[in-house]
Amino acid sequence: METNVSTVRSSAAAAEPFSTVPIFGVEFSKMGMNETVRYLTDVIERRQPTQVITANPIMVMSALENPAYMNMMQQADLIVPDGAGVVWAAGYVGEPVAERVPGFDLMHRLLREGESRGWSAYLLGTTQEVIEEAARNLQAKFPGIRIAGVRDGFFGASEDEEVVAAIRAAAPDMLFVARSADKQEPWLARYKHELGVPLLMGVGGSFDIIAGKLKRAPVVFQKLRLEWFYRLLQQPSRYKRMLVLPKFAVKVMREKENVTKRTPKP
Template sequence: MNKTLLKEVPTVPIFGIHVSKWGMDDTIQYLTEVITSRTPHQVITANPIMIMTALKSATYMSVMKHAEFIVPDGTGVVWAARVGGEPVQERVAGYDLLHELMRTGENYRWRVYLLGSTAEVIKETASRLQQQYLGVEIVGYHDGFFGPEEDEVVVEQIRATTPDILFVARSADTQEPWIAKHKAQLAVPVMMGVGGSFDIISGKTKRAPMIFQKLRLEWLYRLLSEPTRYRRMLALPQFVVKVLRDRGNVTKSS
């Protein structure tokens, strides 16, 4: 691995978690260099729920702090950086980043592996992405319903396809830790958790309408669509309160 080829990423520490200040264009340029240099990177699309989880769990905090590249996915993260006096350029939504990487990958013939969701969803996602981005090769896919005893087999299946990008869509509490645990063995240049993106791409669910996106209320649309998410969403007001209460320490390194 030749990390000297890569430029330094300007970051802002949100409660000790270093989030990139770059917007989408710089992010894509950087990850293109990452793939060219074959330097394994865990890419985390950070939102307030993940940050609150990290603040309550030392294990999850370690995963976040050891990730090579974290982008400001959630609107709340963008807001917190601004409150802390170190604003980021813009929100870099994980769903949009996935598609921008696929679009860019057509110019380089990148190889992509998909992991996660149900067997039906992952198959349909692979088919739709391959049809949409003909210049990218979907080299393999596997559903996300496997236990720790199958990890090694899945990892070897991924390694055998030598992908440039690995998109992982598993549950919020296992997705990033799983990548972190196996990233050295996987040795894929870009390993990125994409949450419910496969459900949207496959047509199983719909993304928030543009009006919700423009008003930065995608979280509200998800809550209205899936009321069972309310327990997880409780972290959002908790995050707001913490940022306002600790505004002087939001962007202090720890």
């Protein structure tokens, strides 16, 4: 079923379908935070492996440049509008999403939901020191959650089998991964079914914030949709990646009629 350029997407993992809007071939959920949490709660309870991508304009542009990355994005079960630029783009073309759904907040909401349901979580990524500190802080904040395991994200393809086996043995309800953007989503997509985890989600720099290594943008920056700028102030080395943001905005304005054009899925 299609309504304008929106579509209603369903998954074997959940009873309720959800509406999406494509941004240059990447299907973004139109659900707000509360609806997303309800949807994923059902997913986890059903124990159907589901990959969630919290996407931003940089990832959309990467998908346009890399067919393999686009294919991976199109195979994801749920893509939420993490980046403010995505929210703006959807509104600009007349197909607004309910709101921005930041991955950092979504992870915390799911952990809070899991406290009363006896869920467990596995944390993978960043350095061993940071991931262990993040685990301690999350355990203190969400005592009802069981941390099923932790591991740093510095491993190569030769160690994938070992890492997958360890996660599978831990049998968590949720797997949160913090590796570089070009690694975490493709890695989760590749091993989604082997891992056997109901919820698989990349969380970028969230563990650095949780561990106290970085500070999250103040609320005023979040409300002004300038969280990306605050992070740039803390990590100036990210400036090259940030140059993609104005390119994305210009592309949306120049190609407004084609922004929501659907591309065939493989």
